Amino acid sequence: xxxxxxxxxxxxxxxxxxxxxxxxxxxxxxxxxxxxxxxxxxxxxxxxxxxxxxxxxxxxxxxxxx
Numbered sequence: 001x002x003x004x005x006x007x008x009x010x011x012x013x014x015x016x017x018x019x020x021x022x023x024x025x026x027x028x029x030x031x032x033x034x035x036x037x038x039x040x041x042x043x044x045x046x047x048x049x050x051x052x053x054x055x056x057x058x059x060x061x062x063x064x065x066x
Contacts, residue, residue, distance in 0.1 A: 025031065
């Protein structure tokens with residue numbers, strides 16, 4: 001029974017922390033655009049509307065990465 005005197009305040013602190021984190025994430029705009037990143041994956045990088053000088057150089061197969 002005495003363990004409840006410790007577990008209840010810990011549970012209340014965890015819930016308060018979760019609520020604070022949720023409110024912080026909503027205020028900073030974390031949930032503004034939920035579909036944009038999913039569609040951005042599907043967009044083609046070699047869009048003909050992008051000028052050639054603005055495109056990144058093509059990678060060679062033997063290039064170790066950047």
